[in-house]
Every structure is written in structure tokens, then in C-alpha cells.
Amino acid sequence: VVRRTPGRSDKIDGRLRPPRTDTTPLKPPSRVHLPAEVSALLPRLFATTLAALAVAAVAHAEVDPAAAAEGWVLARLVLFGLTPLALVRPLDQRTLGIVSALLAAVPWLLPAGPARGAVLQLGLAAAVAWAGVLFVTRPPVDTPRERRAAALGWVGLALAAQATLLGANELIAPLDPAATARLLVLPLVGAGLLALLAQRHHPTGLLTASAAALLLAPGWNLTLLTTLATFVAVSQLLPSEGHASPRLGRLAGGLLLLALAAARPDTALLAGVAAAIGNWPRRGSTTPQPPVLPRLLLAPGLAFGLLLVASRWPLLSVPGAVLPSPAWILVLFPAAWLAARQPLRTAAGLALGIAATAFLREEAALSASCLLLGLLGAPTTTALARPEEHWNRRLLAVQAASLTAAWLGVATLAGYPWLREQPLDELVARLTLAPALSDQQLSPLAAAGHLALAGGLAATPLPAALVPALPALVELVDRGERQPQPIPLPGGMVVLTAEQPTVELALARPLPPGRLYLESHATNLATLAEGTPVASIDAAAAASGGSEGLLRVGLETADWAAARPGAEQALAPVAWSWVPAGGGFYAHRYRAEIGFAGADRTLVLRRAPGLPADVALAISRLEWQR
């Protein structure tokens, strides 16, 4: 028995090797015969799982109990976030190895603390994003084997995204059935739905849509799955490349839509309208038009510029009713996918998207609705599979789509380290046009602007791509001159107790009016109602409306263990979090922003009178900003 291997080119040697004839007899087949897909996955799963083991080994060996508790969270995060990426086959073994090694090295090298988790989670997010980009840029699938691999890819991405977005919170406590379902079952269902949609729609749009939805939700939840199921149904009702769907498919889609309408009538209604728009007879060529980059980037650019204008000149800010939320960005982006010569369809898609923002204001799946509406008009799989016949700038679209997803990703991740309790609320607060966005809130947007700049430079020579980035750059430069100035605290930290209720801080120079930022945490606040003042900052006068220089329970500060199960209390905006020894909950330090009318030479920190004797407040950071 002989076997022949085909000739192949060696990248390093540069020589094309002739077909090789191997005269060695083939070995008899082993008794245990694994399918090729499984045997190819085994080493990938082996390497990633052992990366998690290497992290667990650190957690096991740590002497500091708090560091050990945190280490176990990280080990589980790596297990749930990294291992699924082994299923994404376009992520080649070299990249998988590098990602695994770098992520596994983080807990070994960095000291315990929130920064370690943040680095790990940022690394995981980058790995998931890169796997997603590779997944959508892979060659189109043809064979059943490739389809199976693609389905596994969706599963891997869905699981990894879920762990990256929710893992830090879900994995603190031992996994209960509900958390297991959230981490494993929901993504699996989502992946299945996406795989179904991928049969008719190109993964680029799907991934962009689902990534945006996942970031905003965050993670897979029932609402999002319901919405996706709705769109699977709608997708079955829509024609594909000018041809009607098979009757059976349409019937199944219709039944699914009706079933969903019973549970979520608003979503189903919108989906039904979308299906109608999708079925709108097309005029002219059905060939998809190339997406034009300026159109893609102008929308986020415009929204971003308006955000900046609104933040710097509050009087000129656009009323919230006109621009209710970042949904504009999400609506305008997919609208650009609609055929350029289909103004009615475009307008209808836009109107529907805006309507969706009104109807589904509170829904976590808001972004999915908007993006998938646009997706329905986007080029189909077959069209993108033969780009040379349609348009040859497919890569451009991929870049724009993935970079827009990255734009949202950075904005989300930068604003929501794994430490935040209410990431969605904070993100919406950042992206909504509130009249007084602080520098810290705008920072992620500046970061996002830079990413858009990167996308522009990488994707096209068009100077128009710079449009969304320029305001960000200007803002960034301007803000650089307004860095918060730290005010030194004696010994690095001030603790206000019943024995030491007042601390006077001598200022090196007078502080003009501006803002004060305090990082603090308190103890023994369990008996105090939300809003009870704990301490005050006694400068000349505090200027911000309502707060008057006060640190109040649940608003500007809170108990460090306010998240402990059984002792939950209102949380103030979180600055730092860590897992205390024993694990099971996050301990927090809080950051407050207080308007400040200026101080001459002294700043007085005063514990509120009448508090229980065991209440103490630690202020660990104090900053002033112009």
C-alpha cells in the first residue's frame, strides 16, 4: 500500500515540493476511530483547557486568601472564555497558542488586584474580536463538513463572548444551575439561531449585529434570543435572491412568528413589518451595491460629533427627544447596507429602526432589532460568495463592519471594566446625550474615535474617513490640558471615624472652581438608609446641584461589602472592586464627582454627626479638575 501526498509550497523554503510517494506501509487503523473534526479539535481543546489549569495552579498556590479567591475567578474566566475559542477553526493554532500563553501568563506575572482581571478580560475581548474577524473573513462554506465547522465556530464565539461579557460576575460564586444556563445554554441557543440565519445572510452582518447586541445587553439573554428567533422566522418569510423561500420554510417561519407574538407582541409586530419591508418589490438591479465607506462612517461620526458638541456647550445640546440614544448610530449603520437605489426601502428601514427605539426603549435587544432590520436588506451569502461578480471591495465592508463593532466594543469595555455592577446603565449613560457628560464618561468615546480613525486609515484612502475621528482628536487634545490634579492625602488615605471625625487638608495652592473626585469606601452602613449623609467636604462652598459637597449612602459612597449576598445595599458608582478572601462577592471602592466652588488654603473632610459609632469612611483618593 502506498500513499501520495500532494505537492505544496513551503512559505519558508520557498520551494514547491513535488508530490511525495511514501512507500512505507500504512499502519492498521486504530480501534478507536475519531471523526476528523473531533481529532482536529482535541489538541486545541487540550491546549486551552490546560491554559486554564495553569491559571488555576496559581490560584491554588497563592498564599494571600483574597488573591487566591480572585485567582479562581480568573481561572474559571479563562476556562469559559478561552476554551470555546478552540472551536473557531479560522483561528489558527499559532494564534490560539499565542493567545493562550499570553492570557495564562497574566495571573502569573501581575499582582492580585482589579488590574489583573481587567487585563485578562481586555485580552479575552481582543481574542474574541480577532476570532470573530477571522471567522467572517473565512472562505465561504460549501461542503457539509465546512458547514459543521462553521456551526461550531458560531458556538465557540457565542460561548466565549458570553464568558467575556458576563463571566467576571457570574463566576465569582460557585456555579449554580441558573448561572450555568446563562453561561452555557443561552449562548448555545444563540449560536444555533445565528447559524440558521447564516444560511441566508453573510456572517459579516450577522456578527456585527450580534456583537453589538451582546455588548449592549450585555451578553446573551432571553430577550435577545427571542428577538433572534423572531428574525429567523422573518428570514424564512423573505425571498432569497429574488426567489421565494420554500413553502415549508415560510410556513415554519410564520408559525414561529405567531408563537412569538403571543409572548412578545411588540417585537413580533416590528418583525412582521420588517418582513413586509423586506418583501417590498425591488426595482432595477438586484445586485447588491457596494457599501460606501463615508456613508458607513458618517453616521457614527455625526453622532459622535454631536455628543462632543453637547458635552462642551450644554446650551447648544440637542434635546433628548430628537436623539434619544445611540440607537441612531445602530440604525444608520445598517441603513447604509440597504440598496442605494431603493430609497423607499431605506426610508422604511430607518423609520422602523427609529420606531423600534421608541417601542423597545428598555429592551436589551434594542441593538439587535435595529441591526437585524438593516441586515435584512444586506447582501446575501451567495452574493458575497462571488464578490468578483458583484463588487470586489468585500474586504472594505468587512473592515468597516468589524471596526464599527470594535468601536462599540472599546466604548463598552473602556466604560465597563469587569468591576461595574450596572454596565448597561453606565454605557447608556455614556452614550446618551446627557447635558453634562464628564471627562471620564467621554474618554471611551475619544478612544472609540481613534479606532474609527484606525479603520479609516486601514480601510480606505478616502479622507472622509477622518471625519469621525477629528472631533475626537480635538477633544482629546483639549482634555489633555484638563487632567485631574491629585490632592495629596496624609499617609495616602484619610479615615474618618467617631474618634477622628474631622481631617483638615492643607492645600499647596488655592484651588479655583472645578470638580472634585473622591474615591472612598465605608464600613458598617447596614443600618443607614440610602441617601443618608456620611461625610462632607467643607470647602468655601460646594456648587453642584443637590449634592452640596456631601458623601451620601448609595449615591457618592457605600459600604465596601455592599454586594455581599444577604447584605445587599445600594451601590455608589464603583471605582475599584476586588474579590475578598472566601470569594462569593465583590468588594468595592466608590468614586464620586462633586461640584466645587474653590478653596483657598484648606479643605476639611468631616464625618456627619449622629452616625453610629462604628461607621467609618476611608477616602483613598482625592482629585481636583478645572
Next chain:
Amino acid sequence: MSEAALPVPGADPTPSTVGSQPTAGSRWRLVGTLVAGVAASAWLANAAWLPADPLRSTLVLLPALLAGLRWFSHLVPRARARTLGAQAEVAALLALVVLALLRPRLGLGLGPQVLAAGFACLLLLAGARRVLALRPLLGQRVADRPPFAFALLAFLVYVAILPWSTEQRPPDGDEPFYLLVAHSLAHDLDTELTNNYAEGDWKPFLDRPLEPQPGDPRGRHGEIYSRHNALLPAVLVPAYVVGGKLGALAAMAAIGAALAWLTVLLAHHYVPDHPGEVLLAYGLLTLASPLLLFSVQVWVEVPAAVLAMIALDQALRLRNDRAWSRRRWLALAAPIVLLPFLKIRLLLLALPLLVLAWWHAGRPRRPLLLMAGALAAVGCGILVYNQVVYGNPLKIHSLDELQLDRYPVVEYALGLSGLLWDGAFGLFAAFPLWLLLLPALVLLARTRHFLLRDLLILVAPYLFIVAPRSEWYGGWSPPFRYAIVALPLLALALVPLLAERPGRRAAGARALIASLGLLSLVLTVVWLAMPGWTYNFADGRTYLLDHLAQRFDADLARFFPSSVRPRAATWWWPLASLAVVSWLWWRPRARRRQAALWGVGALFATAAALPWLAQSAPTAIVELEDPWVEHRGGHLHPGQWVVDRTRYRGGWVLRPGEWASARIVTGGALVGIEVDAMYVRNTPDPVELVLLRGDEELASWRATSDRVWQTLRFGPFAWPSGEPLVLAVRRPQPADGLDGVIVDRVRLAWRGPLR
């Protein structure tokens, strides 16, 4: 398709990866880009809005660096391809820049070291991508004059790490003294440093006071000179005058880049038929420590390697043409003669080079005599000059140092193995992928490749002198300092191994390369992000292992070799690594692409086992000064900065009332304890060294003999696992005084089965 029509990488690049050929217009655009990049960096350097942050200088350099990369792309068509990887690089760079700019306000707690690690990782991966892009330039056979792009890429990589490296690790060791001599040459036109020390001329490049090194030569009237020769500072003077410290360091980066280029040049002589493998060797040399770490530091080793390789190239050219032209004479003799001017010990490189030139040139008598005469004249001149100016022909050295018979064989073994395996100073510890050298050297020996002969002739005499010295590790420097001169030939030694069939494509080799490569990548990122961690103290420990030992409260260092503090691992590591690496390379010969991931998994499994082993393997030796030992009072002996510290037995001084405690892992039913200790007596009242098991006193020793190392034997005792061993010093009679006991180490001998 016939064999003749097969595509050649250099001749038939695919359209998707190759841009258009450079035109006059593109050249002007390139010049414009370079000017704009430098101007942008200059503008950023003075921008008040850029935050004063440890990463500031890195951000300032970025535009110029990007312009340099544009230059590289201009020279290398394949580097111009707009692949997904290239776009990911841009996106990652921008993300890092944004994170660096907004770091204080993001609330993520990202320290500058974390972001520096990100930049380092990106630099290494981008560098590796560009190394592969160089492949078409080598064609089917390595040319005798490699393209300039090979030097440019190395220079750009080295310059990229310069700002952060210098920011985190100001010139240290011998470096500031070289810079001070350069300053003196530039401003005073002499090498006399008395006025420079007095006037604080070191302030522009150092933020701590600089004083003459102990033993620096003095002139007849007390003038202060440096022990270091003036050739390297003289070379750095123009760059120093133009750019100060950064200019001088950039000049060193250029010298390092020249070394990388020369390595490819030498490949033409040794392994011309394996251009792909030469490229891999070039990549390893350029992007890996130790050259990466030394490239922006002022040491003579890299320039010495450059001179040696120039001379070797000329010698090897004689092997082919035997043409003794005037230019050839100059190109061969000049580097050989200049080597002793860099450092007198480099005479030991010059002589073998002379021998190699004579050998390769067909053993002619006249050139040998002429060059030997020139070398002798230079050597004598240096000796006479030293005698006249410093009163010592060997400057600060003595002829005793050349008496090789005064060193026992074990010193040679420790020095030589330390250069390769030592956890703090060895080549393999800093960059484990170099472990491939072990089968590579075996292969060279097996095939009797003349590269091995040249390597041995070149470096054997030099290493023979260096290895037994107490400072074999290079003093206060990054790892592998003294053997850097051999690095280019060591890199080329890998080529035949990589070119073997199935060689690097076999399952074992893939697993080996993947696991060692990833470990090397992580370590290199650490070295770049934390440059200080490459300057280990010569006490048998390393910063990295100390960091882990403190967190795990366990002795990790015992599993790694140290030639400074010899232990079992010092001897079994060389043997085991040679056996394991060679076996893995040659035995599993099946080609399995996925084998790399099995190797990566094995790496993680080994890493996971390490802390467990450290915490569960029976304790055999406790070095009291180690970080995992808990101390209540006491201090290190001798101090960390004691000159020639390796000559002393390191220990921990305990005075009355002070103690040290170590967690013991039981290895048997009973334990006999030996303590190496020295009593330091300053008062008539003796002190007692007490041995405790937790709180329970087991034995005591009343110190009597003053300042004599003694081995104290206690036990045997039963010892429950986890019970701490405590050594305390007490004084039976209350008295004042600075008496104490220096404890070097505690040895535990376990007996009987563990119950």
C-alpha cells in the same frame, strides 16, 4: 509543471502580496514621510498636552518609528501587503496608544508596565511578521551582500524599545562610565575624568550621583581615569554630541543592527543553500534576547562581535578566492587590531581570528606574520601606555588572573554551564528557544560542519579565560554578556538543524518549537516591560522566581539551575535538557501539524505543576536569605552591593531577639538538621542560636568560635508537615552589643518512611 518553471519567492511574488516597484515619485513620498515622521516626533516631544507619563517617550517616538517602517515597506515589497494581519497591527497599535493616553482616566488600574508589555508584544509580533516578509529578498541562495532591509528592521526594533528601556532602566553597570568617557572625549578631548566627576557631567544621562568604580586606575598625580577603554566611547562621540544619551544609545542600536546584518552575511559562507532557515535564525537573533536586551545598552560585547564577524567574513572570503588585495588586508587586519582597543581581554578573540584567517587563506606565512606583528605591536603599545599612564601594564588586572591552573575544574564547569543554563544569567533561561542549540551542535558535530570548528576556535580561548572567573556572569548586566561574541555563529548553527528533513516539521520538533517559542515570547515581553528584571543579583536567585516564591511561599528556585549557588538542578538540568530536547527533536518523526498544540498544552501542564511541586516536594535546603523565608529582624550578609560578592558565602545575620522562619514540607519520619553558621562576636557575652519547631524549642547552640564557619548538627526530630522551622538568636545574659550569627543555609536530611 516542470521543476524549472516552479515559482521562486524572490522572482515571482504573487500579486496579492506584492505592491508596485518603487519609483522616483514613491521615493520622494518616502522622503516626505520620513521627514514628517521625525518632525511629528519632534513636535510631540515638546507638546505640553502629552501627559507626563512613563510611556510618554514611547509615544513621542511613534511617528518617527512608523515612518521608519514605511521605509522598510519601501524596501520590502511583501511588507506592503494590506493583509488582515497588517490591519490588526494598526488597530492594536491605536488601541494601545489610546489606552496609554487615557490610562489615568479609564479607571482600569493599568500600570505603565502593563501597557509597555502590550507594546512589546505588538512589537515582537509585528517584527516577526516583517522578518517573514524578508523571505523573497534572500532568493534561492543567500547572497554575499544581504539587502539593507535586514539591518533596517533590526535597527527599528531596537530603537522602538529604547525610550521605555531607558526610562525604566537608566544606564547601569559599566554603561554610565562609557558615557562619561564619551562626554570627556567630546568636551575635553581627553579620557581623564577628574573634572567630569567633580562637575557632575554625568547629570545629563544619570539621575543618581556617579563615582569612580572601585579600583579604577589613577594617574601619577592622582588623576582619575576609567578602567574602560576609549574606543567605544570614541565611536559614540558624534552620536552623543548630536543626541546626548539617547543619541549614544541609538548608535549602539545601529551597531546591534549591523551585527544582525553581518549574521546574514556570514550565512553566505556557512549555510548558503538554506535561505529560509537563515531567515529564521536571523529572526531569532534579532528579536530574541540577549541581542535585543543589549542592543540599546553600552557594552563592548556587541561592538566586539561586530568586529569579530567582519574579520571572520573576510577570512571566509579568502577561503574562496585567496585574493590578498589591499582592501582585503585592511578589512581583515583592522577589526583584528581594533579588538584589543575595545577591551584588552578581547585579544583572546583577535588571536583566534588571526588563526582562522590563516587557516582559511590556505595557511600563507607572510600575511600571518604581518598581522601577528601588527597585533603584537598594538598589544605592546597598550601595555606600555598603561604602564606609563596608570602604572600597571594591565590597567586594573594582574597576571595572576591568567594562571588558569589556580581554578579547579568545577569552576570551569560552573562558568560554562552558567553562561547557558543559569536561571539568572544563562542564555536558555532568558530565551528558552535557544535550547534548540543543543541538538544543533550535536548535528554539527555529527556532520563535521566547519561552522562548529570555526566557532570553537573563535570562542574557546576567550571562554576558557572568562568561565572560571568569579564574575563569569558578566557583572551587573543582562544575561549572557561575555558570550555575546559567539551569538551570530550560534544563530547560524541552528540552520542545518532547521533544514533537516523532517526536522522542524516532525511532531516532536513542532511541539518543542511551539512550547519553547511561547515561553520565550512571554519571557521576552516580561524582559522588555520590566527591564530591571534582567539585572539579577549574583546570589542564585532571580527577580522572576523571587516574585513567585513570595506569592506562593515556597522555594521555586531549587528546581532551576544556578552556577552562583550550585545545587542539584545545576547539574541535572544540562544533562536532562540535552537528552529531552534531542529526543523530542529526532525521535517522533511523524509529521503532525497539530503537534504544536500538544506541546503548548504540555508547557501549561508543566507550569501548573511547578507551584504544586514547590509546595509539596520535601524541603531539603533552606537558604535563609530567600524571600519565602519569613524574617523578623536581621539583615543580609554580605550586603547586596559588596564588590565581588560571589566570593562570600551569602547568609542572613540574626542578632539577639531576631528570628527567621521557614515552612517545612516533610519528607520522612525523622529529620536531621545541619546549619551552616558563623558567630560574629563583638562582646564578651556569648549568644545562643535556638532551633524551634513552631513554638517548641528543640535544641540550641552556644556560640563560641568567633568568625569561623561551622556546621551545626541537630536531631533527628519528628517533624509534622507544614510546621515552620524557626532559627532564633538569644542572649542568656542581658547585655548590649552587636553580636550575631550568620546563617548560610539549613540542610534537612529525612529518614524513614513518611507516616
